[in-house]
Amino acid sequence: MAEKLETLAVHGGTAPDPATNARITPIYQTASYVFDDVDHAAALFNLEVFGNVYTRLMNPTNGAFEGKVAALEGGVAALATASGHAAQFLAFHTLMEPGCEIVAAKKLYGGSLNQIGHSFRKMDWHGRFVDADDPGKVAAAITERTRAVFIESIANPGGVVQDIEAIAKVAHAAGVPLIVDNTMATPMLCRPIEHGADVVVHSATKFLGGHGNSIAGVIVDAGTFDWAASGKYPYLSAPNPSYHGKVFTEAFGNIAFILACRALGLRDLGPALSPQNAFYVLTGMETLALRMERHCANALHLAQWLQNHPKIAWVSYAGLPESPYHQLARKYLGGKGGGVFTFGVKGGYAAGIKLVSSVKLFSHLANIGDTRSLIIHPSSTTHRQLEEAAQIEAGAGADVVRVSVGIEHIDDIVADLAQALEQI
Numbered sequence: 001m002a003e004k005l006e007t008l009a010v011h012g013g014t015a016p017d018p019a020t021n022a023r024i025t026p027i028y029q030t031a032s033y034v035f036d037d038v039d040h041a042a043a044l045f046n047l048e049v050f051g052n053v054y055t056r057l058m059n060p061t062n063g064a065f066e067g068k069v070a071a072l073e074g075g076v077a078a079l080a081t082a083s084g085h086a087a088q089f090l091a092f093h094t095l096m097e098p099g100c101e102i103v104a105a106k107k108l109y110g111g112s113l114n115q116i117g118h119s120f121r122k123m124d125w126h127g128r129f130v131d132a133d134d135p136g137k138v139a140a141a142i143t144e145r146t147r148a149v150f151i152e153s154i155a156n157p158g159g160v161v162q163d164i165e166a167i168a169k170v171a172h173a174a175g176v177p178l179i180v181d182n183t184m185a186t187p188m189l190c191r192p193i194e195h196g197a198d199v200v201v202h203s204a205t206k207f208l209g210g211h212g213n214s215i216a217g218v219i220v221d222a223g224t225f226d227w228a229a230s231g232k233y234p235y236l237s238a239p240n241p242s243y244h245g246k247v248f249t250e251a252f253g254n255i256a257f258i259l260a261c262r263a264l265g266l267r268d269l270g271p272a273l274s275p276q277n278a279f280y281v282l283t284g285m286e287t288l289a290l291r292m293e294r295h296c297a298n299a300l301h302l303a304q305w306l307q308n309h310p311k312i313a314w315v316s317y318a319g320l321p322e323s324p325y326h327q328l329a330r331k332y333l334g335g336k337g338g339g340v341f342t343f344g345v346k347g348g349y350a351a352g353i354k355l356v357s358s359v360k361l362f363s364h365l366a367n368i369g370d371t372r373s374l375i376i377h378p379s380s381t382t383h384r385q386l387e388e389a390a391q392i393e394a395g396a397g398a399d400v401v402r403v404s405v406g407i408e409h410i411d412d413i414v415a416d417l418a419q420a421l422e423q424i
């Protein structure tokens with residue numbers, strides 16, 4: 001049985017296709033699956049046997065993707081979703097009741113700040129955002145109504161690493177799970193479950209898929225959290241009326257959470273991944289180890305070069321030994337900093353705009369984790385609706401530029417930013 005991550009990235013979750021012996025997992029482009037007979041159909045609908053019913057619920061191509069991510073993250077099982085945001089939505093939907101709270105880091109992907117801070121309110125779920133650099137502040141924000149703590153292993157936009165172990169301890173002391181968004185680190189740099197995370201979510205749109213060609217997400221269940229102990233999670237530990245009173249924790253043990261995400265959340269809310277996109281992500285993941293090595297090496301080189309550039313005010317990258325997050329990067333990321341970071345350009349807003357409009361190799365767009373080098377000026381794009389103070393709080397002040405460093409040759413990457421900085 002393979003154990004090394006590089007090998008799991010290639011082989012995890014996938015075997016020659018049992019129906020055809022095709023070496024590569026085929027795209028099972030089907031909406032539905034024929035029942036063996038009436039009894040088989042009944043058993044499937046009662047969750048007495050697991051099998052294919054309908055592609056909103058499961059699909060063999062998606063299943064291979066789920067198996068690969070579960071193997072890489074060291075979880076018991078995974079669930080593919082239509083996007084990273086759908087993964088977060090289904091994970092929270094399984095845990096939250098009206099009036100309940102999520103304690104979340106302030107430094108998060110902007111879309112997650114919107115999802116938790118605004119859209120979840122319509123379901124009467126409430127985000128309490130804290131400075132998770134201080135686990136004591138996480139502890140202080142947890143109340144009777146808290147149902148989950150949510151952080152990113154490396155926080156997007158850049159340079160921030162969270163102390164997963166310390167935050168997991170605080171969450172567990174209060175009887176709630178820690179959910180970690182591991183999009184920016186990927187299991188190649190960090191496996192949050194080894195550090196106490198109970199659930200891991202990904203935007204597979206980014207580094208997992210790695211080629212900027214599809215939107216996808218995934219939830220991984222560590223299988224370790226005792227959902228029945230506190231009585232806080234009735235969706236999992238109380239009789240479920242939509243399955244004739246089945247109690248998920250009793251019927252399914254350590255896969256109760258991920259099975260509820262599928263058999264309740266995905267079934268009823270519907271954000272299923274297209275098997276075509278699962279195929280692209282599966283193919284991309286085979287080279288995850290190689291790509292992450294190159295992303296990290298190129299990002300470190302570029303960060304060091306920018307640090308010494310006269311037009312650059314500061315660089316925030318946890319891979320740099322002088323970063324305040326470098327100790328955490330050594331503990332959780334093997335000393336690496338990932339492929340994404342931010343820097344400040346002297347001359348503020350006008351200089352930032354000039355830089356992103358002068359690049360030639362870099363693409364000016366809103367995404368990360370592509371093979372291509374990408375650049376964005378958050379205060380004129382993703383964060384432009386925020387007031388100035390809020391922009392600064394979110395790490396998106398007027399001078400901030402974010403790069404997602406691709407896997408091209410580092411000399412070409414540096415040359416492009418050099419010529420673009422000349423234009424300022």
Ligand SMILES: *Cc1c(COP(=O)(O)O)cnc(C)c1O
Nearest residue numbers: 083084085109156183203205216
């Ligand atoms: C992009 C992103 C998401 C959202 O994922 P989508 O696939 O775009 O829905 C969540 N978290 C992080 C860290 C991201 O970068």
